[in-house]
Amino acid sequence: MLSLIYPPRSSLFSLPVRDLILANDAAFLNYLRCLGLPEPDSEAPVSxxxxxxxPYSFPLSKVKPTKLSGxxxxxxxxTTFKISKTITAAEVTVEPGAIRELHAGDIGRPLFMRYVPTSMGHYVENTxxxxxKFLEIFNTDIFQDISLNQWLALTPAKLVKEHLGISDDVVSKLSKTKNTVVGSK
Structure with missing residues (x-):
């Protein structure tokens, strides 16, 4: 029964035992032409x-960056890569002296950064x-984080001052808008 589905093992003996080293795209395309094979993407396979x-691929290089002060x-x-239902990513650039604002990634479990537990506030400073440049990756469908600065600015000032023991001057400098990357002043 399997012989009806799979080719005989002997047909696999002619497969190359070494990897093909492709010097450049022109050489690769010439190699395909010599074998009488179609060029990549010229014929979509029919299923x-x-x-x-x-699509299952996404060109991050084509995403327009959101410019910030730092x-x-x-x-x-x-929202941008429709098939991505269980992973999100942010490519963050931080200029010298700037910081990736104090935040918590409470939405989704962090990947590859096991030393930053979920809901644990953290920031990245470029010293x-x-x-x-780094990637933030989470296993969720929508990228979200919680800005501590914005959260405190949107909390009644009296509560912030009483619970944290900070002055009116500090409270007045809190930002009600999210500033993901903040430049040095």
Missing amino acids: PQGTVPE GSVKVVDS GNTTL
């Missing part, structure tokens, strides 16, 4: 199940002299 409604942020989640 009896139909076509995939959404850097920029590019976000990819299910170097070149631009810092």
Whole structure:
């Protein structure tokens, strides 16, 4: 029965045992032409199940960055990459002396950064002299974080002052808008 589905093992003996090293795209395309094979993307494979409604790849390089006072942020989640239902990412750039604002990523579990537990406030400061670039990745469909600065600014000032013991001057400097990356002053 399997012989009706799979080719015989002997047909696999002619497969190359070494990897092909492709010097450049022109050489690769020439190699395909010599073998009589179609060029990549010139013929889409036909499947009896139909076509995939959404692509499984996403060019982060084509996302327009949100410019901020201390850097920029590019976000990819299910609002821009429709098939992405369980992962989101943000490419963050932080200029020298700037910080990725104190925040908590309470939505979704952090990946690859196990030392920053969920709901634990943290920030990233660029103490170097070149631009810092990193990815924030979470297993959720919408990218969200909670800005401590914005949260406190939107809490009644009397509560903030009484509970944190801070002055009117400090409260007046809190920002009601999210400033993901803040430049040095």
